[in-house]
Amino acid sequence: MWPGAGPWQASVGSVAVALLVAAVIARFFIPRLWSPSGIKPRGAASSAAAAGARLPAGSLGWPLLGETLAFIFAAYSQRPESFAEERRLLYGSVFKSHLWGAPAVVSSDPEVSRAVLQADASAFVPWYPRSLMELMGDSSILVLGGGLQRRVHGLAGAFFKSPHLKARVTADMQRRVGRAMDAWRRNNGGSGGGATVVRVQDEAKSIVFEILVRALIGLDEGHEMQYLRQQFKEFIAGLISLPVKLPGTQLYRSLKAKKRMTKLIQKIIQEKRRQKRITDECDNLRETDHPRDMIDVLLGNGSDELTNELISDNMIDFMIPAEDSVPVLITLAVKYLSECPLALQQLEEENMELKRQKSGTGETLEWTDYMSLTFTQHVITETLRMGNIINGIMRKAVRDVEVRGHLIPKGWRVLVYFRAVHLDAAVHDDPHAFNPWRWEERTDVMSSSGFTPFGGGQRLCPGLDLARLEASIFLHHLVTSFRWVAEEDAVVNFPTVRLSRGMPIAVTPRT
Ligand code: HEM
Numbered sequence: 001m002w003p004g005a006g007p008w009q010a011s012v013g014s015v016a017v018a019l020l021v022a023a024v025i026a027r028f029f030i031p032r033l034w035s036p037s038g039i040k041p042r043g044a045a046s047s048a049a050a051a052g053a054r055l056p057a058g059s060l061g062w063p064l065l066g067e068t069l070a071f072i073f074a075a076y077s078q079r080p081e082s083f084a085e086e087r088r089l090l091y092g093s094v095f096k097s098h099l100w101g102a103p104a105v106v107s108s109d110p111e112v113s114r115a116v117l118q119a120d121a122s123a124f125v126p127w128y129p130r131s132l133m134e135l136m137g138d139s140s141i142l143v144l145g146g147g148l149q150r151r152v153h154g155l156a157g158a159f160f161k162s163p164h165l166k167a168r169v170t171a172d173m174q175r176r177v178g179r180a181m182d183a184w185r186r187n188n189g190g191s192g193g194g195a196t197v198v199r200v201q202d203e204a205k206s207i208v209f210e211i212l213v214r215a216l217i218g219l220d221e222g223h224e225m226q227y228l229r230q231q232f233k234e235f236i237a238g239l240i241s242l243p244v245k246l247p248g249t250q251l252y253r254s255l256k257a258k259k260r261m262t263k264l265i266q267k268i269i270q271e272k273r274r275q276k277r278i279t280d281e282c283d284n285l286r287e288t289d290h291p292r293d294m295i296d297v298l299l300g301n302g303s304d305e306l307t308n309e310l311i312s313d314n315m316i317d318f319m320i321p322a323e324d325s326v327p328v329l330i331t332l333a334v335k336y337l338s339e340c341p342l343a344l345q346q347l348e349e350e351n352m353e354l355k356r357q358k359s360g361t362g363e364t365l366e367w368t369d370y371m372s373l374t375f376t377q378h379v380i381t382e383t384l385r386m387g388n389i390i391n392g393i394m395r396k397a398v399r400d401v402e403v404r405g406h407l408i409p410k411g412w413r414v415l416v417y418f419r420a421v422h423l424d425a426a427v428h429d430d431p432h433a434f435n436p437w438r439w440e441e442r443t444d445v446m447s448s449s450g451f452t453p454f455g456g457g458q459r460l461c462p463g464l465d466l467a468r469l470e471a472s473i474f475l476h477h478l479v480t481s482f483r484w485v486a487e488e489d490a491v492v493n494f495p496t497v498r499l500s501r502g503m504p505i506a507v508t509p510r511t
Contacts, residue, residue, distance in 0.1 A: 103409075125396050149458070151301070200499075337379065
């Protein structure tokens with residue numbers, strides 16, 4: 001018995017034991033009950049075909065090539081989802097295909113997709129193109145499974161959600177955005193009062209990279225930051241490239257860049273370990289109870305599994321959203337707002353009102369202020385839905401798996417195709433229209449049917465709040481300080497989502 005245990009704890013304890021026994025009975029004797037996600041448990045799948053689970057209808061396409069070229073052609077068009085839409089009409093929203101050299105099941109069915117996302121490593125493991133696997137390495141959280149993935153995920157999620165980190169990111173981001181916008185103003189004066197043209201994508205990338213890298217590894221702006229960014233650009237260029245490692249190839253250059261980044265990050269980790277030993281010995285030297293960055297969080301966990309190699313590899317992977325996903329979210333929001341004057345006007349009014357309130361009381365803006373801008377959050381949600389920065393995710397079945405009556409044979413891939421659900425007219429009215437107001441009625445956006453821009457289940461993006469916060473801060477300062485006229489630009493969806501010209505806008509300061 002533990003201190004304080006009394007009758008109340010005893011009765012709670014007996015209920016817990018009863019539930020545990022019931023759960024064990026259900027787990028081993030009634031397999032169907034243990035499948036809230038819609039995935040049949042191990043062992044049941046071999047009898048899946050007999051029980052009625054069937055391979056989805058569809059075509060495996062050409063020998064070897066399968067349907068990869070058709071997928072890529074569609075991906076380069078303005079309607080990448082047409083690949084899935086055409087097949088949905090023929091075979092239904094879950095169909096079989098052959099992509100990237102392997103047979104695959106493609107899901108644009110919200111329930112099947114949810115079940116795949118929620119499944120654990122006993123059914124599916126992440127799958128990425130070979131070049132990406134090669135560059136990320138075996139210890140990347142993106143490919144890790146089991147307890148280690150859960151630990152790193154949990155630590156990252158708790159850190160990125162912590163109010164302390166959000167407050168720091170907000171202060172850093174305000175300062176950095178302010179500096180960038182001062183430069184726009186200076187250029188504005190310099191060009192005789194005419195508008196200055198800035199490329200939102202480039203500006204957002206350099207701002208967000210510095211802020212997130214500081215949160216990850218504690219590096220301040222300066223020479224090493226510039227060096228890291230240069231190397232990172234070389235690294236990221238190889239993520240989707242030919243899987244050939246010979247000198248002169250992109251993959252070879254990217255691996256070299258990764259080595260140089262690893263050296264710099266490991267130097268930082270070693271120094272932090274040394275500092276930690278000193279502070280652990282002299283408790284009174286402890287500067288703060290809050291970890292300053294993600295490396296501190298991982299070192300603080302004290303697990304031997306979190307080696308220097310694992311930490312540095314993961315810090316590099318965590319930089320991908322800093323150079324890619326978050327800046328693209330910001331850029332797309334600016335594009336969609338430029339094309340929808342009504343939404344821009346409402347966003348301006350909301351943000352100007354906040355600015356007026358705060359300057360009236362002399363307070364500075366906190367992260368909670370940005371996150372409570374309801375319409376701004378709807379704009380970000382709608383940008384995530386329309387923009388599909390991550391089009392979908394691939395998993396590989398480690399055994400025959402039955403998902404809601406569909407059989408996914410061992411070794412097959414599953415493409416959980418977010419894009420096809422986000423742009424499905426059966427799920428969202430007029431899905432190709434930018435309509436932030438559609439989110440007004442939906443109280444819990446993340447549980448909205450099939451809305452998974454940040455994935456779901458055990459691998460739900462741990463940086464989702466941070467992404468929204470950074471986008472809100474950028475938009476707030478842009479709309480309250482400038483007016484702009486956007487130049488023509490087009491969204492490119494493959495191999496990653498981006499604006500082909502970087503979204504040039506001509507900005508003039510508000511008077
Ligand atoms: C617009 C911005 C972002 C989008 C659209 C996005 C999207 C996603 C998606 C779809 C996944 C799930 C991958 C899977 O299931 O295999 C994911 C995972 C992840 N994201 Fe994000 N993300 C964004 C920003 C961020 C930020 C700011 C961070 C933090 C630095 C971050 C860190 C991660 C990590 C570490 C994982 C892997 C989680 C795991 O496998 O356990 N992301 N993200």
